[in-house]
Amino acid sequence: MAQYRTKHVDDFEQIVFCEDTEAGLEAIIAIHDTTLGPALGGCRLWPYPNEREAFDDVMRLARGMTRKAAMAGLPLGGGKAVIIADPKTAARPALLVGFGRFVDRLGGRYITAEDVGTSTEDMEIVACETRHVSGRRTGSGDPSPHTAYGVFTGIRAAVRHCLGGDSLIGAKVAVQGLGHVGMNLCRLLHDAGADLFVTDIAAAPIARAAEKFGAHAVAPDAIYDVAADLFAPCALGGAISADTVRRLKVGIVAGSANNQLSEPSDGAALAGRGILYAPDYVINAGGLINVSWDVTNPDLPYDSNLMRARVERIGPTLTDIFNRAKAERRPTNEIADAVADARLSHAQAA
Numbered sequence: 001m002a003q004y005r006t007k008h009v010d011d012f013e014q015i016v017f018c019e020d021t022e023a024g025l026e027a028i029i030a031i032h033d034t035t036l037g038p039a040l041g042g043c044r045l046w047p048y049p050n051e052r053e054a055f056d057d058v059m060r061l062a063r064g065m066t067r068k069a070a071m072a073g074l075p076l077g078g079g080k081a082v083i084i085a086d087p088k089t090a091a092r093p094a095l096l097v098g099f100g101r102f103v104d105r106l107g108g109r110y111i112t113a114e115d116v117g118t119s120t121e122d123m124e125i126v127a128c129e130t131r132h133v134s135g136r137r138t139g140s141g142d143p144s145p146h147t148a149y150g151v152f153t154g155i156r157a158a159v160r161h162c163l164g165g166d167s168l169i170g171a172k173v174a175v176q177g178l179g180h181v182g183m184n185l186c187r188l189l190h191d192a193g194a195d196l197f198v199t200d201i202a203a204a205p206i207a208r209a210a211e212k213f214g215a216h217a218v219a220p221d222a223i224y225d226v227a228a229d230l231f232a233p234c235a236l237g238g239a240i241s242a243d244t245v246r247r248l249k250v251g252i253v254a255g256s257a258n259n260q261l262s263e264p265s266d267g268a269a270l271a272g273r274g275i276l277y278a279p280d281y282v283i284n285a286g287g288l289i290n291v292s293w294d295v296t297n298p299d300l301p302y303d304s305n306l307m308r309a310r311v312e313r314i315g316p317t318l319t320d321i322f323n324r325a326k327a328e329r330r331p332t333n334e335i336a337d338a339v340a341d342a343r344l345s346h347a348q349a350a
């Protein structure tokens, strides 16, 4: 039986608890804010130990999507979904079909896409039940190479801000997480001449990065102790905490992971140690910018050159944030939040 409970919490417009006992589906869709447009955000499939942890994650992620879209100047709101399941489950297609039906019931207020644990193939299954799916093969496709390219562009901007030039030849970069984004980022960094130190909780991607890019393998917890120019968190959230800020031996933190700071105050702690932080939802917006094509131009063929140029704007956006943070002696995450929230308030008042 498919059941649908909806709840209103804090500043969220709608939180939907989805349960389909036949399909074995347990999912949550969080619509944070649709002032700027429909809430677009990926669907994470993850074996959360309980509903509370899934709930906290989807709330944090959806809030971040509102700021990400506002900062990137997109006509989109913030939302996100999580399916509580083991990614290796045999029931995966049934879960995705069930999830698609719930997305459809929201009538386009929430548009889904790939995220951690889901793929372009999964979105084709979801699309059998609803048209409110982006990042499909027939449209803008897998967002992760575009996210990686945006992070790469942002890394160049950060290096330029710190060193005056943006050459990455010989730069030491520690990459945490070698999934869809992390591996693409490694390729771009390797092609630009960087020396890579990589980790993952799975052994296979580390071996692949070592073979393809000559990357040095590092144990998962030791990645925070690598003496490098830059740390790129590309796994799950919370990589930056009071403990890891103390341990980092880098000049820059710039990666794709959402919710990198365990607490907003970790941004100030990074700044206090002289580490330049590229705010997560600014530097990782490339995938969202790219999938926005499907929403804003549903009837036109995808224009890769135009979207690449739009993703490249992440560099100048970050440079503005870095300059303002320096001038105002404030952490970069506070500046980013102030800019994104001001855009949202302006739109809400209009």
Ligand SMILES: NC(=O)c1ccc[n+]([C@@H]2O[C@H](COP(=O)([O-])OP(=O)(O)OC[C@H]3O[C@@H](n4cnc5c(N)ncnc54)[C@H](O)[C@@H]3O)[C@@H](O)[C@H]2O)c1
Binding pocket: 114, 115, 116, 117, 143, 144, 145, 147, 176, 177, 178, 179, 180, 181, 182, 199, 200, 201, 202, 205, 220, 234, 235, 236, 237, 256, 257, 258, 284, 285, 287, 288
């Ligand atoms: N895919 C996108 O377009 C996109 C867009 C914006 C933000 N992000 C964010 O970037 C991050 C990576 O996304 P992805 O699509 O590459 O996901 P993915 O699931 O393809 O890859 C994540 C990788 O991180 C590894 N990992 C998990 N925990 C780890 C740990 N503690 N230490 C080291 N490795 C660990 C996993 O084994 C996996 O290889 C996520 O936080 C995601 O929300 C992704």
